[in-house]
Amino acid sequence: MSQRSRRRTIGWTSLIAALALALGMSFIPSSYVIEQPGPVFNTLGTSDHDGSAVPLISISGAETYPTSGALDMLTVSVVGTPDSRPSWAEIVGAWFDSSRAVVPLEAIYPPSVTVDQQNEQNAAQMVDSQQEAIAAALTDLKIPFTSSQKVGVAQLATDSAAAGILEAGDIVESVNGTAVSTVDELKAAITANGDAAPASLVISRSGTEQTVQVTPKKAADGAILLGIGAAPSNTYEFPFTVDIQLDNVGGPSAGMMFALGIIDQLTPGELNGGDKVAGTGTITADGTVGPIGGIRQKLYGAEQSGATVFLAPASNCDEVVGHVPDGLKVFAVQTLSDSLAVLSDLSSGASTDSLPTCDTVQAAS
Missing domain, CATH: 3.30.230 (Ribosomal Protein S5; domain 2)
Known part of the structure; x- marks a missing residue:
């Protein structure tokens, strides 16, 4: 085989290999x-x-x-x-x-955040936007209409103490019989409860009240947590x-x-x-x-x-x-x-x- 033929063969082989590599990579999942x-x-x-x-x-x-x-x-x-x-x-x-x-x-x-938690958060944001x-x-x-401020569950951490109990969009009405209307009041009530026993929460979900039990967890810094992202939530009566x-x-x-x-x-x-x-x-x-x-x-x-x-x-x-x-x-x-x-x-x-x-x-x- 002549030198020109060998070069042509090597060139075609390289091109085919490059195309095969590109084709193979095209099916690899991206980030x-x-x-x-x-x-x-x-x-x-x-x-x-x-x-x-x-x-x-x-x-x-x-x-x-x-x-x-x-x-x-x-x-x-x-x-x-x-x-x-x-x-x-x-x-x-x-x-x-x-x-x-x-x-x-x-x-x-x-x-x-899991996909399910993300979907719950998006659904809660939609409900809030409608109100x-x-x-x-x-x-x-x-x-005229009336309004009041409550504490809403914006999202839950993956290792949340409230996982499977609370959902994004829930409104926390009270903790152990004490009404809460701000994020600070909720934090204070959970801290007072501690992590040794369940806290009794009255929540509102889709307009219906119910009582749930959640045992908070202690974080590495000693904070007592429900494992939720809490945020102010306005509620209205039209x-x-x-x-x-x-x-x-x-x-x-x-x-x-x-x-x-x-x-x-x-x-x-x-x-x-x-x-x-x-x-x-x-x-x-x-x-x-x-x-x-x-x-x-x-x-x-x-x-x-x-x-x-x-x-x-x-x-x-x-x-x-x-x-x-x-x-x-x-x-x-x-x-x-x-x-x-x-x-x-x-x-x-x-x-x-x-x-x-x-x-x-x-x-x-």
């Missing part, structure tokens, strides 16, 4: 997950609940009015879990797709019933769109002028709109669903500018009132040129 646009839900429409189509927002005990068009809330789907990670081939494909994002696995699934949305809508409409039915969706980012959907039903006319509007953002009872995750994927979800207007938290604008799909105009909002101002101009046909967009917000910062 990343993929975020992509998830389902879009019209807060003025219906959702699937136990196999039946039901109103996403239904109000009883108050006068309501017809609506039309859409006030869409957006979601983000995550491809991959700690037990089923995307391959490197999938990661490379997502890297070159502007509608998807490659994210480190631990950013979505912290090692200290805050109702409160924000009624505050804007000047409809003058009528607002029922939000949305299965298998978690997190707090739909709050603002829930509030707009509630206001639209409780007021005459069409808040959006019958158009298709999308948006995202957390909400608090005073109407403050907060930042959310996955904003770029939600922009593409809105564009794919046919929306031309998007309401985005102003605090997310640094992630928005330069990543807006063609045909979508993004308005920057800081409060529920800002969102209503955009919708008012859209429904009346007035010019929206003076309203802040993410481009103008970023240019001014």
Whole structure:
């Protein structure tokens, strides 16, 4: 065999080996997950609940009015879990797709939290966001209601003393007969109980009270712990019933769109002028709109669903500018009132040129 033939043979062999190695590696699980646009839900429409189509927002005990068009809330789907990670081939494909994002696995699934605990936490955040949305809508409409502060279970540690007893979203009403309304009061009551005997906790779960027994554990530093992440939780009593039915969706980012959907039903006319509007953002009872995750994927979800207007938290604008799909105009909002101002101009046909967009917000910062 000539020297040229040997070189050609070695070259082809090396190329085939490299391709085989690349092909083999493409099927190796990565250490990343993929975020992509998830389902879009019209807060003025219906959702699937136990196999039946039901109103996403239904109000009883108050006068309501017809609506039309859409006030869409957006979601983000995550491809991959700690037990089923995307391959490197999938990661490379997502890297070159502007509608998807490659994210480190631990950013979505912290090692200290199980997938089940993460799902419980997301479900609890969704419940809280719905209550805050109702409160924000009624505050804007000047409809009185009552509120009080409680202590909620935000999450449980993997080795929690309360594992299998408490759940994310539970409200702790009392410990050993003593009412608690702040995180500090809960800590003091658990410390007083010690780790030698169970503490008797009265909790509220999905509006139903029950009594449970939890034996706290002593940490290395001597602290007496339930093993929960406790956080202040506002509870409300509203003058009528607002029922939000949305299965298998978690997190707090739909709050603002829930509030707009509630206001639209409780007021005459069409808040959006019958158009298709999308948006995202957390909400608090005073109407403050907060930042959310996955904003770029939600922009593409809105564009794919046919929306031309998007309401985005102003605090997310640094992630928005330069990543807006063609045909979508993004308005920057800081409060529920800002969102209503955009919708008012859209429904009346007035010019929206003076309203802040993410481009103008970023240019001014």
